[in-house]
Amino acid sequence: MFTSLSDRLTATFKNLRGKGRLSESDVNATIRDIRMALLDADVALPVVKEFTHAVRERALGAEVSGALNPAQQVVKIVNDELVAILGGQTRRIQFAKNPPTVIMLAGLQGSGKTTFAGKLAKWLKDQGHTPMLVAADLQRPNAVTQLQVVGERAGVPVFAPERGNVAGYDAAVESGEGTRSYGDPVTVSRQGIDEARARQHDVVIVDTAGRLAIDEALMQQAADIRAAISPDEVLFVIDAMIGQAAVETAQAFAEGVDFTGVVLGKLDGDARGGAALSVAKVTGRPIMFASVGEQTKDIEVFHPDRMASRILDMGDVLTLIEQAEKAFDQRQAQEMTRKFLEEEDFTFDDFLQQMSAIKKMGSLKQMLGMMPGMGQMRAQLDSLDEREFDRVEAMVRSMTPFERTHPKQINGSRRARIARGSGVSVSEVNQLLERFTQAQKMMRSLRRGGGVPGMPGMPG
Numbered sequence: 513m514f515t516s517l518s519d520r521l522t523a524t525f526k527n528l529r530g531k532g533r534l535s536e537s538d539v540n541a542t543i544r545d546i547r548m549a550l551l552d553a554d555v556a557l558p559v560v561k562e563f564t565h566a567v568r569e570r571a572l573g574a575e576v577s578g579a580l581n582p583a584q585q586v587v588k589i590v591n592d593e594l595v596a597i598l599g600g601q602t603r604r605i606q607f608a609k610n611p612p613t614v615i616m617l618a619g620l621q622g623s624g625k626t627t628f629a630g631k632l633a634k635w636l637k638d639q640g641h642t643p644m645l646v647a648a649d650l651q652r653p654n655a656v657t658q659l660q661v662v663g664e665r666a667g668v669p670v671f672a673p674e675r676g677n678v679a680g681y682d683a684a685v686e687s688g689e690g691t692r693s694y695g696d697p698v699t700v701s702r703q704g705i706d707e708a709r710a711r712q713h714d715v716v717i718v719d720t721a722g723r724l725a726i727d728e729a730l731m732q733q734a735a736d737i738r739a740a741i742s743p744d745e746v747l748f749v750i751d752a753m754i755g756q757a758a759v760e761t762a763q764a765f766a767e768g769v770d771f772t773g774v775v776l777g778k779l780d781g782d783a784r785g786g787a788a789l790s791v792a793k794v795t796g797r798p799i800m801f802a803s804v805g806e807q808t809k810d811i812e813v814f815h816p817d818r819m820a821s822r823i824l825d826m827g828d829v830l831t832l833i834e835q836a837e838k839a840f841d842q843r844q845a846q847e848m849t850r851k852f853l854e855e856e857d858f859t860f861d862d863f864l865q866q867m868s869a870i871k872k873m874g875s876l877k878q879m880l881g882m883m884p885g886m887g888q889m890r891a892q893l894d895s896l897d898e899r900e901f902d903r904v905e906a907m908v909r910s911m912t913p914f915e916r917t918h919p920k921q922i923n924g925s926r927r928a929r930i931a932r933g934s935g936v937s938v939s940e941v942n943q944l945l946e947r948f949t950q951a952q953k954m955m956r957s958l959r960r961g962g963g964v965p966g967m968p969g970m971p972g
């Protein structure tokens with residue numbers, strides 16, 4: 513899903529890493545790359561233009577943030593704008609005050625409408641609702657049977673015109689004819705809703721007919737059904753694999769039938785997917801669900817923010833950045849800088865403060881889990897021992913104030929006392945002191961511009 517777009521954007525951000533500040537030409541080059549990546553992914557041109565314009569404006573006037581470097585700021589801006597074109601807030605189904613809630617599905621034939629009807633029914637059922645499906649696709653001879661199969665799989669009842677009761681139904685099935693309507697979908701939809709009300713189902717999902725391409729008759733039929741049943745939601749199902757044509761199809765449905773939300777279908781395919789990304793922006797209607805496979809369980813509520821960070825392959829790095837901003841204490845940072853400049857040594861008290869800042873951001877494991885690319889390292893992450901940090905903290909807390917500011921004075925008997933006080937071995941205390949002295953040495957040599965000790969040739 514969006515793999516190549518994701519790869520391209522990530523590569524663009526890599527070029528910015530390590531830059532202290534961004535010049536106008538850095539920003540322009542980045543915008544050019546983003547623009548190409550979006551166009552290559554089939555995102556519609558007007559959407560690309562608006563997107564890159566917004567990113568450029570914001571990147572040039574980059575909001576100054578103590579916790580973010582310029583590259584991170586650009587990622588944050590691109591992320592914010594992606595969330596915006598994907599519709600901003602997560603939009604959930606609006607249930608009717610007086611049940612049943614009526615949900616009508618519309619879209620082209622083959623978009624995955626019938627499959628989605630089953631997924632939605634199952635999803636609603638799992639949430640404690642009592643949905644019923646209505647087969648109002650009387651265009652395609654097999655559609656009714658298909659919905660019955662789908663309903664059975666979902667464990668949800670299906671209202672369908674009886675075979676033989678609908679004039680021409682059997683003949684149409686036998687001849688395989690799919691272009692002529694052999695029943696009245698408006699009547700079937702109405703009957704279905706009445707039936708659902710009588711049987712006290714709280715949601716009705718009406719599956720309507722699609723055609724292979726947009727045509728007048730199809731639009732008219734869908735509009736007639738809509739007028740007759742006044743649905744609470746009209747969900748437009750679009751096949752993410754149809755590329756640029758998605759925008760045109762969505763516009764035609766928006767004008768012809770109008771809909772309240774979009775279902776992005778077949779997002780599991782390796783389609784470039786960009787056209788689907790334009791749909792929310794172009795039609796002004798939110799994406800509510802994603803369909804990600806052929807099984808009944810393959811349905812996801814669409815969250816613009818999560819989709820954006822998935823596209824940027826950022827894991828939840830933005831959550832991480834926000835937490836860093838919160839934990840980042842301006843006064844503490846200034847104090848560290850002062851010590852650095854005035855050649856004062858770092859003490860164990862500073863060390864404790866840093867540990868508590870990390871703790872404020874959540875557990876270390878959680879934090880690492882949010883880092884991009886850590887998904888594949890789950891196993892190593894699981895073996896990370898958080899207790900190691902607790903042990904270090906316990907040792908520092910067992911030191912007296914004098915010892916914390918004068919680590920060199922911690923002799924053998926003091927070490928034994930610290931070990932006893934924190935429940936660790938003396939050799940663990942020795943290791944901690946050793947590492948601390950190393951770190952202090954490194955700081956001193958950095959200050960003198962001498963580079964990192966033990967690493968000759970490293971630029972200072």
Ligand code: GDP
Binds near residue numbers: 806
């Ligand atoms: P309809 O004509 O709009 O009702 O479409 P169908 O529900 O019959 O689906 C058309 C085809 O797309 C079928 O072969 C489905 O199995 C397949 N399909 C539906 N949804 C998905 C999906 O999310 N992912 C994939 N890969 N295939 C899907």
